[in-house]
Amino acid sequence: MSEPLITLTGDGLYCPQGAFHIDPWNAAQYAVVTHAHSDHARAGSTQYLGATPGLPLLQSRLGTDANIRVIPYGEVLERNGVRISLHPAGHVLGSAQVRLECRGEVWVVTGDYKLAVDPTCSPFEPVRCHTLITESTFGLPIYRWDSNSDLMSRINSWWQTNKAAGKTSVIYAYSLGKAQRLMASVDSSVGSIFTHGAVENVTRAYRQSGVALPPTYPVNEVAPRTKPWVGGLVIAPPSAASSPWAKKFEPASDAVASGWMQVRGTRRRKAVDRGFAVSDHADWPGLLTVIKESGASRVLATHGFAQVLARYLREQGLDAGVIATRYGDEEEGAELAAEGEG
């Protein structure tokens, strides 16, 4: 076999023929970026390539003076004989799988992805390849998400119950992606939606990109004395939980929206009133579907339960292994380290 199209270097995934990195964790010459989450898009590289819908998010993450080139999904760009194209990953706005082709050999790096319904970004598109580098954050068969409509109707009824009891509903969700998915999916006729500053910044970028979202009211821009949030839904990043900032919403019921909430022990450790297993990552059946539909004969798993997924795939007759990127701690640590993005 010829030289592999992608190798792992100290800076991240690297394509030697094309002389570029994918989601490097150190500054690089040329970085192809799958999406704007902080563990994938890092400042300091000389040049960036991303998908068009993600431009405002990449700019706010990497700085307005960063040299970012964007191409529409599906458009091919050639670099040193390597054909690069980006394809929707369904993770967050502008998230992309990276397809590389060189002398008839095709590799795909999925980045983070999900198959679940999300009105704020383009749905995942399967891409055929020979070698697939897939994320495996939730690579255990106990992770099987309920349908988006079930999850949202549970959130709606929690919100309604709180409202009827004169309480504010506070939901903790990652400010880039999960927060917007929630505001676009909950029943906004129940009440008003309030945002933490970090959530509001990203929400503005989503609106700039043309994503339709219900009106939101930044908490720091409303008159606190009138407590306008009573009966409303407050969306805040996980870091705001049990902070003095969150105190002002009392009496409140709080919840966490994260895939890790699937497991009772994690739910209870969070010590919030509710845990909703809403994830922007693929569940176990989702991972298997994507792997199958890619037609790949070789699969490298990364992030989360990579060892488990790889062993399972080997037992199914695939050539599978693990590639140790730094997009989150490997194995057991993942549950604590990755909670923000789950």
Place this chain on the structure above:
Amino acid sequence: MKAFADLYADLDETTSSSAKVLAMANYFKVTPPADAAWAVYFLSGRKPKQAVPSKRLRLWARELAGVDEWLFDECYEHVGDIAETIALLLPPAAKESDQPLADWVQNRLLPLRVMEEGLQKVAVTSAWLALNTRQRFVWNKLITGEFRVGVSQLLVVRALSQVTGLSTDVISHRLMGNWEPTPLFYSELMAPDTSDADVSRPYPFFLAHPLEGEPIALGPVEEWQAEWKWDGIRAQIVRRRGESFVWTRGEELVTDRYPELKRLADRLPDGTVLDGEILPWKEGVLPFGDLQKRIGRKTVSKKLLEEIPVVLMTYDLIEIAGADLREQPLSVRRRQLEAVVEQVADSALMLSPRLAFDSWDELIIQRQSSRDRRVEGMMLKRQNAPYRVGRVRGDWWKWKIEPFTVDAVLTAAQPGHGKRSGLYTDYTFGVWDDGKLVTFAKAYSGLTDAEIQQADTFVRANTLERFGPVRTVKPELVFELGFEGIQLSARHKSGIAVRFPRILRWRMDKPPEDADTLEQVKSLLLASKGDPIDVE
């Protein structure tokens, strides 16, 4: 089943007592008596015995989910609970059942125990396929006999009281004792007429609060009665309409296990309820370990009866001549209790002596003899207090002696369960013996959440070997362990067994080589006058 599983999820996810009470009250308001009776039964901590061994459940679940053993084990290690692992792994329900709870229990759950394995498998797997994930979890907990929900009986009582408008005392009383979860029972439980009281029913126990600090804070010494705090099993003996009942605080009816107490109860005047402590006694109190030999035995051999006889060390009279004495002050109840003990004159009925003292200082001095007397310390009771329901602060205090303490080295850990699943929280400790660490106790509690995180990180970074879920670790961390008693034991490698071991604090200041030795630990045996246990 659906409504009950939803209630379970509501109770499970919130930490607020008032939210729990509200959720239960809402459930009881709309639930038919047949289902509500079972709900009360389960929520108040009663549960059916294990109907299916969990080994079988694992196997069937793996078959149904198409998951190999190693993969199941990976999931289990991550989840920390078999019932939940299975619930999450199974394929989605074909069609969710709307069968009511009572149907599920009577027609699906209870028959399981007597089925042969093949039929059991059909029954269990078809049940799984009719339930969603949350319902399966509850079902799995029920059939493995491990059903537990985070509500105390007191909260259940409060919810029922809210629904009926009856006082919590009436509900508590009706919930005690032997009852079957039938619609009839439920309607009696909720009945507005409160002149009931079944013959067998004990009263809700009045429980003491631990006294922190010195008793001087309790005020004038004359207002208080002091007794030893006996280390046995809290119990009530009930004699009514010619029948005798011995109830433990766990609301277990144990009349048949203690023939001595049955004999004594038969001699009580009709309409009498005594409160006290079951103690192993032979010219003095025997170690608690001896009583443990009697606890599990439903039938007792003559030999055991001779070796380890029990008595009731009584300290309160709750009912006399059929009249509820609970509103009477302790001083009045005590006088009448003394009269009953004298009148019955049975060797199995002893009166817990009142300690003589004129100042708190005198009491402090007497308390120092606790360990020699094999008592746990003292009880302080307000003379004019009624007999209250449950753990009410202010009138009854337990003033326990300091526990034994030992500095031990963390040698192994395994992940906890429930709230602590996925975190290494179950620890094994060793003390030095001839330059090696010998295991001497396991402990689960006593650390703060931050310390648990820190210990978890240490365990992951310093693992030596893995045996299933257990990891042995580099012997570096020292903890001060406290325990209540110590005895020789042939069953333990170290040759000793300790009672209620727990972590008192993390000795970050101590290097492992400065931890205690087995010899030092054994020297505590003398202090406790511990007799050998499990020598047979």
